[in-house]
Amino acid sequence: MKNSDIADHFEELAALYELDGAVSYRVIAYRTAAKAIRESGASVAEMSRQGRAAELPGVGKTIAEKVAALLDTGTIPAAEKLKAKIPVGLVEITKIPGLGPKRVRLLHTEIGVTSLDDLKQAAEDGRLKDVAGFGAKAEENVRAALADGGPKPRTLLSTALALGEELVEGLRGHPAVLRIELAGSARRRAETCKDLDIVAAASDPAALVEAFGELSAIDEVTSSGQAGAKALTHQGVPVDLRIVPEASFGNLLQHFTGSGRHNEALRTAAVKRGLHVSEYGVTEDSVTTTCATEQEVYERLGLDYVEPELREDRGELEAAAKGQLPDLVRLEDIRGDLHSHTVASDGRNTLAEMAGAARDRGLDYLAVTDHSATHGFGNHVTPDELRRQIERIAKFNETLDGFRVLAGTETNVLPDGTVDYEDDLLAELDWVVASVHTSFRLSEKEMTERMVTAIEHPLIDVIAHPTGRLIGKREPYAVDLDQVIEAAARTSTCLEINANPNRRDLSEVYAREAARAGVKILIDSDAHGAETLANMRYGLATARRAWLTADDVANTRSWEDLRALRPR
């Protein structure tokens, strides 16, 4: 069973306990455990079989036993028992804004609601407002939420970031602005964002709120006041602008950058030192001091500054307290891009255009890795064409000084783990990327064998987008990444963080696990046009969220040093 499936079971169990009226700390404990399970880079099923599940933070003896039972029988006995008295449909209802466990429980006991359909009917019949604590407004909210078609999908980082940066830059020049920053999950460079948070200090808050409402990207301001405003963009993305005095800008930025879990852990740790942290300042013995910068907030708490990408409660506070935070890889550390396409396959630009664009971006080398013969989508490169391409690149390099194009391929890994060019042709290339583009639905065992076979091929330098996922669109294919990582470490084969914002594959969790296992990671744009070389920033975001340093990332090296990692 996958980590995410196990985590889903414990999320459901937490919701059931909550509806049952269990003490909140027990509910929180199950949610914390579910997060740890979901974010484990190693297989929790495997850990459980080895009796090591309790090594996960937030998983103790009780939850470890429940994991074992789940793996054994497919269900958690405690969850089955709860479902006998609490309809599982109520869990869905708690996802409607404004309907928490207490109120949903009331709907169940008072008017017998057991599902979203029941709720819809009750709202249409006007029976909701008869329940104690519910009024006309509550009934209207429920109707609106149900008519709305449920929760909005989260926005991909690339869209959210472009939007957020446009909004912030649109306000930065305003005369009332003293400081302004994009905060929230966009600043943490998460894969997707629910909303955008903008934090500002202003000499005239009302004027800034007015200017905010007039930005061309804003469709409608839903509420506003001296402290800020809430609005929706034309795409329907909620935006929250918060304004504070300049003296506490650092506190507010820290608070609204989150994550919620990071802040919770930060405050818990602070309480042990007798300090109380909020968005307004740090309080000790009822004296509150404000911080103009985030650096001051962390310093005040005896911690090293924590980069936004690390603020996910994944051990960053312990590391910050010990001075052991990683020196995260930066965009300017990246020397080359080892996965790109040209018009020879399905790219939009020529070899020379791609090389020029890469050079303009400050890179020293670019591998051109057009799709191989069995790609099956758009144009592909036959063996003879690939030989001509190698010659073309050699000639082209003679015209360059201080930049190098590498002759490469993105060769298809076939279901049996072999690739679709002969070895003697692969041997003529500078760089060989291999990836899966077809037959996604193999069993986990078959897919794992396929990947490991490719990794063991001595001429394959890197496995690209190793799980095949598309964020919010396609699940990773079934593959045992523990084995893939082990094989990559053993054979010095690189694993890619594909920087396409739809992919970001490896994900941060597995990239961290792979680097820990000693695998060299590549961050590649997989650009299909000159402009998408800029996608490197999203791959970098994933690498930073995976705690990677420049040393962990192979393409921070010169081509000569990188080549030395993969001797032929």
Place this chain on the structure above:
DNA sequence: GCCGTTTTCGGCCCGACTGTTTTCAGTCG
């Protein structure tokens, strides 16, 4: 239910908003 440089028992982040109340519980981020 978890966890321990103040604890193996007694804690477990902080503040704002909302609706339906006559002083606040529930919900949210």
